[in-house]
Amino acid sequence: MDEMTFAARVKATGLTPKPEDMPKLEALVRDMDRAAALVRGPRSYAEEPLSAFRLPTPSR
């Protein structure tokens, strides 16, 4: 993302970080975008349960 786009994103949230923190914040958001890419995967939405913790009963 370019600097203007990032500044616009921050502005849209209503946040007012210090100008000197903006480069680090932008870098962290880039890291988060990379982390978000990690969690995407090919999986049917029909498989989604209502609760992440409701697991199948172990077969043993």
Add this chain to the structure above:
Amino acid sequence: MTEFLTIAEASRLIAARKLSPVELATTCLERIKAVDPVLNAFLLVTEERALADAKAAETRVMSGAAKGPLDGIPIAHKDIYNTAGIRTTAHSKLLEDNVPTADSTVVRQWAEAGTVMLGKLATHEFAMGGPSFDLPWPPARNPWNADHFPAGSSSGTGAAVAAGMIMGGTGSDTGGSIRGPSALCGIAGIKPTYGLCSRAGVLPLSFTLDHTGPMAWTVEDCALLLQAIAGHDPTDPASAARVAPDYTLGLNAGVKGLRIGVVRHFFEDDHPASPATRLGIDHALEVFEHLGAEVREVKLSPLADYNAPGWLILLSEAYAVHEPWFKTRFNDYGELFRDRLALGGLIRASDYVQAIRRRRLLCLEMQAAMADVDILVTAAQPAEAPKITEVPKWAMLDKPNFTIPFNVTGNPAMSVCTGFGAGGLPVSMQLVARPFDEATLFRAGHAYETATEWRKKRPALVA
């Protein structure tokens, strides 16, 4: 009175009428006056309440109406737990004058068990922003060396227990906030299974990752404290409809025949831990084997795969909690919390949803990995405590942490001290069990503590 007692020891002495709860509370209050000006573990000392609680406990004990093992035991609460009529601030200017009208469920449960409440403890601001030097109160410091960080966010509880100012205290754990300070302060602390202990009346950080739990000097003491708060609470929508077992029953059963899986790649490859941390874990595994456990290696997805959905969920949910105040009182937050949480406002809704979907797969992976082992062992912290002035603003995102995987999956996980590293600062390991199998965690942790000498050493500041 013996200089330092565990809850189990004090409880036996109180029941035998050899130790007065009033004398015990007075000793703790004197210790707070002596060392807390250096450690800043307490935001508020409730001396009058403590002495009233202690006198009531003493009356019950002397009249043969003691309530159980926690009657007369000095405790304190992290300052995100609501306490009726007593200020609850989250260590933040935003709640400087907040006085709740009702106790949180856990506060009420410990009070009903007869505990003696000594006060409210320092936390990272709203359980995430710390160590901060721009809040109305200073940050807690590490009793093993006050120049060092006690970790957080349950920083005051870690410091107060390690320094013997209280025998146990409440923590909360969204990404490691019980296990981190327990590890760096050299005590025991358990994040129970998601849903086992109520969060009702505790200021939220992240709805689906928040856990409440106890911190104490020993694993046995954690078991006693957890017993009083484990179980269903209809006022917490995430509370599990389960009855807790008696955690003390199997405590002395040992680890003979226990199958232990080591998640070695977490602390050797994914985020290499300090030599002392690795040495402590290797020594603990030798102890377990010597005691009859079977140790094998277990592979999970890389630590980063657990951290990615964990932080996306945590920051998104925390931002949702704080968004109204962020829009109106942005500058009343401390810089660390404000700037950490700002990330949450920049996460897209679709990424949050994908993180939740990924979380489900990681829960399934953890369930499969634990099919053939009873507990997992890995690191709790990468190294000994850093200096308190050298913790980076976004430290929690710089490298993947060892604790958030078990907030993501909901498994019970506990920090146990495994010795001391550079400069005499504690190192630790993390034990993990299957959901709702806290009893096995206590059994393993207690066997290790009993077989080693680490529980005999207290910080020089108070020893």
